Amino acid sequence: MKRILTFKQKLVLTYVVLIVLPMSVLGMGAYLLYSDTMEKKVSDFVQQVAVSTASNLEMYIRELEQFTLMPYYNKEFQDTLTDDSPSPDPLHALEVKEEIEKTFSFWQSQRDSVEKITYFSKPGSGEQRVYSTGFPYDNLKAEDAPWDERAFSASDRILTYLSLHQLANTGYAQRTEPTHVFSLIRKIYYSSTMMETAGYMQVDFTLEDIGRIMNRINREENGSFFLLDQERRVVFASQPIDEGVLEHVVGQPETAPHAPQIVKLNQQNKILVRHPVGKMGWTVVGYVPVSQLVSGIANVRNSMILIGLVCIVLAIMITTTISHRMTRPIYKLIGLIRRVEAEDFQIRYDDPPRNEIGQLIRSFVRMSGRLDETIRHLYQAEIVRKDSELRTLKSQINPHFLFNTLETIKMKAEIDEADATVDMITALGKLVKSSLHAGKDFMTLREEQAYLLNYFYIQRNRYGSRFEMTMDVDEELMDLYIPRMLIQPLVENAFYHGLEMKQGRGRLSVAVSKEEEAVKIVVADDGLGISPERLQQIRSRLDGGTLKPSDGDDNIGLVNVSARIELYFGSPYAMQIESKPGEGTEITLLLPAITSESEVERYVSRYHRG
Known part of the structure; x- marks a missing residue:
């Protein structure tokens, strides 16, 4: 040989x-x-x-x-x-x-x-x-x-x-x-x-x-x-x-x-x-x-x-x-490669040489770290996607909300004319129809606005003039696409965690504007707000990549929205939360400006690939 x-x-x-x-x-x-x-x-x-x-x-x-x-x-x-x-x-x-x-x-x-x-x-x-x-x-x-x-x-x-x-x-001597x-x-x-x-x-x-x-x-x-x-x-x-x-x-x-x-x-x-x-x-x-x-x-x-x-x-x-x-660094790099082949991505190389081999080692370690992060991200994305699909099949409207709404309809049917009851039932039907429609991943801002206006109509009939609800969307942005029912969980979260327990009149606003090449959505309320400790916990959970919502989680809406933005768009698009106790909460979404269905398909494909 x-x-x-x-x-x-x-x-x-x-x-x-x-x-x-x-x-x-x-x-x-x-x-x-x-x-x-x-x-x-x-x-x-x-x-x-x-x-x-x-x-x-x-x-x-x-x-x-x-x-x-x-x-x-x-x-x-x-x-x-x-x-x-x-x-x-x-x-x-x-x-x-x-x-x-x-x-x-x-x-x-x-x-x-x-x-x-x-x-x-x-x-x-x-x-x-x-x-x-x-x-x-x-x-x-x-x-x-x-x-x-x-x-x-x-x-x-x-x-x-x-x-x-x-x-x-001489003749006299012989030498x-x-x-x-x-x-x-x-x-x-x-x-x-x-x-x-x-x-x-x-x-x-x-x-x-x-x-x-x-x-x-x-x-x-x-x-x-x-x-x-x-x-x-x-x-x-x-x-x-x-x-x-x-x-x-x-x-x-x-x-x-x-x-x-x-x-x-x-x-x-x-x-x-x-x-x-x-x-x-x-x-x-x-x-x-x-x-x-x-x-x-x-x-x-x-x-x-x-x-x-x-x-x-x-x-x-x-x-x-x-x-x-x-x-020696090459043989160590071979050892690291064999560890990665064995699906061990948690590798390190302390003090690599400052030459071309060192650059190769640093690049390989970074690649391995990103690969590990990508795999974990894919794993979490798959869990979130399956969980989201399951919840969509069940329902995306809180049973407590449906129960209260039905109670309101019952009371309204007793004391009001039949026309008002019909309007509320009609609005509720549209909400239920939109929330249970799982065939589309994106909708236009125009469709999202119609959904939220029906939601606001029901809430006004329930609370009367206790809350002031407004939605401001530039007309030029109406045909832009955003993920389906992305704003509604934030609005519902503002009602039940910020405004419902507040004494006196409350205000909730939704504003959509264009900022350079992105769409900026701001959901703000002047409710109870969030304590600094709780706000830090929420931010850490969102920033730390813990995207899977759990049962009984009172922040399921926030986690669901943040996870969907991360999976659909990635950096630099994200959700930011600002809140002060007694003054209210402001949630800002930064999304890409999607103008066509071909762009929608690209982001949907990214979402399903994780």
Whole structure:
């Protein structure tokens, strides 16, 4: 069986999807963007380190170039150094050699990285001489130097460079560990012309200063850097070099781009940079394993995942709480609906929420209350209608009134002429005929007036001039319809409860007028009136909706009239009672102005529907 999700479950699921999915997409996008940005920044940083290192090395080489200019700072020494004329005195030649090499040693002491200074006279120009610090060379000539003397001599260059090489061993001592040096070779000119080459001065430098420059950048956060020469030999490396990196760099042509590259070596990605050092023909090479970079990014990723999980848990908790608060009134409303389905209309909902659901709940509670009121109203209306029909069948004229009327007719027949008796019997017949006619629910004011005039005629014959009775109806209102025998019970109530027990002459008036779109009927008497307590009881009974008259009720006429107005017309049409003890009572009826029988049928249908 297919499971149906509840509204609350759907709401929570929707919230979770709308929160988790965007957060996941944004988180993944942010992580990838951060990874790419970090990779680019690291690549740029490593490239800047390589460029900066190359620049420092070039500055260092320029300092060394300045060092090779030392012979030119002393013209006398320059002349002595470049003197290649034969010496007749061997002892003097030895003294000159010692003086020159002593000067070389002094220069060497000025810079720790200077390993050796050697001077070669130019071949083919006078006596061949070699001056050198340290152990002397036996039979060493310029042609035997590791640099190409002929090519250098023929070129326009005044300075050449010799990359990493080993110092030549002397014949007097054998070095246990060869010293690796690089050399700068400068042409030395005769001081007289400064145009003709007299010889060459070779200065050999150790890698000590190079090591200090390289060690400043060979840190874990910077990656690993090393120095290559033109022949792809490692000049300096403070750390073991990854064989894959070395093979890759050596295998690349010199024209390879110097921009950062990401290469895969030994199943591992590496960021590789390179930058030339200039005149020496060296290249600074640096590389950073991507795994080293990813390790930092992984921490960021893990932190983002943790934060994302916390946010998701909080989102689920918040959405569950919100959905519970949103659906709780709905479930309560469902409970109220089930109570109404079980015919329990007495429902309440205290403090509904102030939103659309709250409006729905308030509307439903009001609807239920009105439905309950309507049902009770229908029930009471049905009772009133049945009771009214029963009473109509029996009679709507008080037996006491009929008895007194017959007594009057009897007395009148004894003392008066037969004509008066006939008139009274005729008037009584019309009354009885009208009161017992149950076929019509409405009559015109003209018919109601005729009925009341017959009633007044009988009462005048009974009481003589004791009461003054008047009826004032505008002629334009005569054809308007009102419920049948609506005024007569009020008139009869005025006689028997207000005027009959009054001492002296009494007055009763019926006035019918039009007030805006309604008909106003006022029945007033100057009889005994009604006490405030009794008047309050009557009003409460009429206003409280207790419309069913009971047997023996001395206000049956008032209740019957009020009930019929309520059932026929409803609000705002009603009956009002005003009374003061000793001054009289005034009853006001406010009815709709009904001008046609079609309107009558509409109100009759409303009455029979309740």
